[in-house]
Amino acid sequence: MSYRIKEIYFTQQGEGSNTGRDFVFVRFSGCNLWSGKEKNRKSAICQFCDTDFYGTDGINGGVYSANQLIEKIKSLWVSRDDNIAVVLTGGEPLLQVNDELVAALKQEQIYIAVETNGTLDAPDHIDWICMSPKANTEIKLKKGNEIKVIFPQESLDPEKFLLFDYSEFYLQPMDSNKYQENLNATITYCQKNPKWKLSLQTHKILGIR
Numbered sequence: 076m077s078y079r080i081k082e083i084y085f086t087q088q089g090e091g092s093n094t095g096r097d098f099v100f101v102r103f104s105g106c107n108l109w110s111g112k113e114k115n116r117k118s119a120i121c122q123f124c125d126t127d128f129y130g131t132d133g134i135n136g137g138v139y140s141a142n143q144l145i146e147k148i149k150s151l152w153v154s155r156d157d158n159i160a161v162v163l164t165g166g167e168p169l170l171q172v173n174d175e176l177v178a179a180l181k182q183e184q185i186y187i188a189v190e191t192n193g194t195l196d197a198p199d200h201i202d203w204i205c206m207s208p209k210a211n212t213e214i215k216l217k218k219g220n221e222i223k224v225i226f227p228q229e230s231l232d233p234e235k236f237l238l239f240d241y242s243e244f245y246l247q248p249m250d251s252n253k254y255q256e257n258l259n260a261t262i263t264y265c266q267k268n269p270k271w272k273l274s275l276q277t278h279k280i281l282g283i284r
């Protein structure tokens with residue numbers, strides 16, 4: 076199997092529970108909730124996406140076999156930590172991430188984190204599942220590690236996700252032209268509902284990738 080990849084780069088995780096940890100980010104091309112083309116945004120299920128996941132033309136983008144992908148990940152790992160860690164993101168990575176890729180990464184003892192919208196099942200043996208639910212979708216991934224709700228979303232009540240089998244619950248203000256309003260609403264919600272912690276996109280605040 077081959078994997079269509081938008082971009083691959085080394086950085087620190089900017090959001091949620093793993094903030095500040097070194098990772099190679101592998102951004103898979105494509106999503107099941109939006110085509111990635113601006114002309115389709117208004118008719119998409121998910122309309123607030125802030126990520127370019129269309130095509131394979133980003134830095135280190137292309138079509139990779141599992142082995143080629145692992146060699147690229149290793150070549151980009153510049154951390155002082157010997158334990159290589161990847162974030163498989165997108166787009167929606169679970170459209171492409173399969174048992175073959177997970178097994179190949181595990182054979183190299185690479186730590187696997189996944190960022191998903193939760194609408195697809197995940198292969199076994201992923202180390203960290205961060206699920207970011209979107210309004211008007213059916214969530215299949217009811218078990219994982221971290222839920223990160225982009226807030227506010229019309230007709231999406233964070234409360235119902237507390238019933239899922241996750242251990243960390245984050246609320247992150249939606250990045251839009253109403254950011255300050257969204258930030259205030261997020262802080263207020265977290266103060267009233269202490270199970271939820273505030274997640275900020277620190278990479279954007281710091282101006283890094």
Ligand code: SF4
Pocket residue numbers: 106107108109121122123124125126128165166167192209
């Ligand atoms: S689900 Fe995620 S990747 Fe897909 S369009 Fe929405 S925010 Fe973007």
